[in-house]
Amino acid sequence: MSFVAVVVSYNRIELLKKCLHALEHQTRALDEIIVVDNGSTDGSPDYVRQMHPLITLFQTSKNLGGAGGFSWGLEIAMAHEHDAAWIMDDDAEPELDAFEPLAACFDSMVEKPAFLASLVTAGRDTFNDLNQPTISQSTEKQLVANKLDGIAIDAATFVGVLINLRIAERTHLPLSDFFIWVDDMEYTQRLSHKGLALTIPSSRVNHPNTRPASLDMGSRLFYYVRNNLWFVRERSSSVSKDLLDTVGVALHCVKQFSVSKNKVLWLTSTTRGWWQGLFKRPRHQLPGSLLSSLTPAQRAAIGC
Incomplete structure (x- = not known):
């Protein structure tokens, strides 16, 4: 199995540094790390190029939101022929042993899952109630999940979700027109209709539990x-x-x-x-459609 991490970043260089450090020091090494930079102006792209030269960096040139960034990241991960992509924003900080139980579970399953999700925490051993998955109501799925030390779910936020790219190839990419919010729940729920989806509680990813200062959206x-x-x-x-x-x-x-x-x-x-x-309706973009919009030189720069 070949595994890649996909990080979408926008103007949070200090958080990005923590995220990349955690990814590069996992107890189960990743085969590749892809950073999709959404037009940052804080020096993030230069930092990645200079300090992490082995990381694949793709610059969108403008802010496409999390939805657009993850569409590009998964597109590139598929083109690089990985089996699964562990996706997250730059403000996620996985525990150093977070990837190992995901990879072990993925490897052990004869019928590969649609996705496996890390448990999102707000600091070590503190559950993050802002990033709750949607628990499956299927007793059959829960019995299977229990044997795998997991919890069956129907959807999850994009904070440490290991996407089965073979299944992802059979549907359209995350809906980039969403820009922010709900794109992750829509995409993962769509995937969960195509295979089993689990949260693996032994895999922990820290994410800021920051509630807005004002209730006014x-x-x-x-x-x-x-x-x-x-x-x-x-x-x-x-x-x-x-x-x-x-x-x-x-x-x-x-x-x-x-x-x-x-x-x-x-x-x-x-x-x-x-x-x-x-x-109106959001556009449906199939895998391969984004890369086809790049020039041969642009594709070559990211190994596609």
Whole structure:
């Protein structure tokens, strides 16, 4: 098995340093590390080139959000013919033994999983409740997961998720139009329909448990509304669940109105979110489509 780590980075060089140090010192070595830089202006690309010359660096030239960055990272990982990609943002800091149990589980399974997820912590042994996976309600899946010392899940955030690239090749990439939020849950839920998905609690990845200073989402309310509506429309679920989640988005908008400092911004963000969420759709990009947009020289620079 060949394993690669994919890190999406944007203007957080000090956090990136910690992340890369942890990845390069795993007790089970990774075969490659790919950094997708989303147009950083803090010197991150130069740092990677100078201090980590063996890392594959791809620069998007502009901020594509986490969704766009992970699409590129998985695209490159597939082109490099790895079996699985361990993906995370630059603010993730895996424990030094975090990858070993994931790789061991992946190796041991005759029928390879759709993905394996690390347990997200907010400091050693402290559960991060902002990055909770969606637990599977299937008793059959939980019995299988128990034998593998895991927990069956339906979806997870992109904080230490080991994606089976052979399965990922059979569907479209993460939906880059989401930009931020919900893209990870949509993508991993899509993958979990194609194979077993597990959280492996012995694999720990630290991630800041930073709650916003203000409850006011401001302009980001647009992404929350649009992306959650897109998620409802993209997935295969019951009408009752779709209706319940849509009502939940509406109630969240009402709550946001009460804490919003700028009511005009609330109105424009809410209106745009509902309009695009209901009447537009995110693009579906198949593996290979992103690389085809690069010149031969650009592809050669990243080994594709």
